[in-house]
Amino acid sequence: MHELSIIELKDKIAAGEVKSADAVKSVFERIEKHDPVIGAYISTFKEGALKAALDVDERIAAGETVGALAGVPIAVKDNMCVSTGKTTCASKILENFEAPYDGHVIEKLKEADAIIIGKLNMDEFAMGSSCENSALQQTKNPWDVSTVPGGSSGGAAAAVAARMCFGALGSDTGGSIRQPASFCGVVGLKPTYGRVSRYGLVAYGSSLDQIGPLTTTVSDAALMMNVIAGHDKRDSTSISTDVAPVKDYLDGIDQPLDGLKIAVVPELNAGASQQVKDAIEKGLDVYKGLGAEIVEVAMPNVEYAIATYYVIATAEASSNLARFDGVHYGHRTEKPKDYIEVYSKSRAEGFGTEVKRRIMLGTYALSSGYYDAYYLKALKVRNLIRQDFTNAFEKADCLMMPVSPTTAFKIGEKTDDPLEMYMADIYTIAVNLAGIPGISIPCGFDDGGLPIGLQILTEAFTEDRLLRIARMFEKQTEYNTKMPKL
C-alpha cells in the first residue's frame, strides 16, 4: 500500500476499496520497521491515528461526505502546534512543551479528514540544512544512511522518501522544504509568502517563513495546497483572497503550458557540482523536447542573498526567540540566583549551538550603532534581489536552477564551519527574500545513487502555473517513482 500516492489512496478509501485503518496500520508497520534507522519521527500518535481512521471508515461506510484527504496518513514537522502530544521544535528548551491549540494548517488537515500520524524531526527551530542541529536525534537520508536528509524539514523529506507517511507538511525559511526534498528525491513546494497561514507555526524568521507540502508527486502537492492555502485572520501577513484568490490547484494540472519560456541564470549555475549541472541540463532538455524556449538572464544581486539572509533571518530570530524566557513555557534553569538568570541560564541551557549563534548574530545586527550598517543595508539589498526576480519574470514564465550545489553530504562533513554550511543555501535563499513560490522536483541521481532536485520558480501567487510546469516534467520522466532500498 505504501507505494500509493495520496490521490490514489484517498480515492481507494473513498471508494471503500481500502480502509483508512489499514492504511494507518500499514504506515505504522513501516515506521516501526524503518524509523529506528532513519529517525524521521520525534513522536507518533498511533492510538489516536487509528481511532480517527476508524471514524473516517465508519463515516464512509454510512455514505457521509468526507474531506479532501479523508483517511490519508499525513505527518507534520515538529514546529507546528498540535493540541495533542508535544511540539518540540527539536529543541531541549521545548522538549516537554504541549501546545494548547492546533495551528491553522492542523485545523485544515483535520477538517479535510486527514489522519495526523506524528511529528517530524528538523534542525532546532528550523535553523540548519542537515538535521544535524536537532537537539533530539539525527535523521538519516533513506537513500544512503551515512548522508544527511537535508534540512531543516529533513524528517519530513526522509519520512516521505521512505514511504513512512503519504505526505507531510514542512516549513521553508531559506530552503527548508526544497533542499531536503531535493536530497531525498521527493517533491517539495514552498508557496508564496502569505499564501498559507503561519498561525501555530513556531516563528523563526517571520518575514520569510512559509508552510508547504512534501509529497511523492506534483499532483499530491497540489491537493495538499487545496487543503492548506487561504486567508486566516489570525496571521496578519496572511494574504486576503481579494488580493490573490485561492485556486483549485488540481484543476488543469495535467495541461502543459503552451509556448513555455524558461529563464536560466548561467553564472549562478556555474557554482554547482558537475553532476548537478548535468542533471539540470538534462531536465531542461526534457522541457525543450516539449517545445519550451530557454532564455538566459542575469541576476546580479542574487550572489548577495546569503549575506542578506543571514542578517535579516537572524535579526528576526533574535526577536522571535526572546519569548523563550523560562517563565511562560519551556525549560527553566534549576537554581537561578536572580530573575536575570531565569532568562540567561534557562536560554543557555535550552538552546543548541546554532540557535545561540544565530541569536547572537541577529542581536548584534540590531544593536545600537550597527543597525544601519547591517540590518538596514540588508533590507535595501533585499529590495534589489526582489527586483532581479521581477526582471527575470518579464522575460520568461519561470526560472529553473539547481536546489543545492551538491547532493546529500556525509553526516558530520560540514559541522565545523557554519559559514560553509550557509553557502550551500545559495539557490534557495533568495526565493524567500523575494517571497515567491518555488518547487523542487526529482530530476536525476548522482553516481552514488543520491537524488538531485530541479528547482522551478514563478511569480508570487502563481502556484497553479508552477505546479503545471512541474507536472509537465513529471509526466515525461520516472524519477519520482524511484524508491530508496531500505
Add this chain to the structure above:
Amino acid sequence: MGQKIDREQVEKVAKLARLDLSDGELTEFTGQLSSILEYIEKLNEIDTDSVEPLAHCLPVHNVFREDVVIPSLDVAAALKNAPASFDNHFKVPKVLDGGPGA
C-alpha cells in the same frame, strides 16, 4: 588583528541576548561571528543610496479588528506549560530589591 568583533563585544551581545554563554562558547563565537560578519561586509560592494529598504516582500498592511471581547485561551491551558505558577499567575523570582520576598 582585523577581527570584526572582539571577545568583549561578544560578551556584551550575549548579555543583551540574555544568553549565559560559557568561556568556550564565547571564544568559539568570537571567531565564527567575525568570519560571518566579514562575509556580510560583502553587501558594501553594492551602492544602495537610492534604494528603499524592503521589510516585507509583499504589500502588507496593518490588520485591525473590532474592539470586542472574543474567547481566548483559558487560564489553566495558558499555565499548563509554565515551569512554575501560583494562584493563576506565572511565578518568578523576586524582581525588585526590597520588595516582598519571592
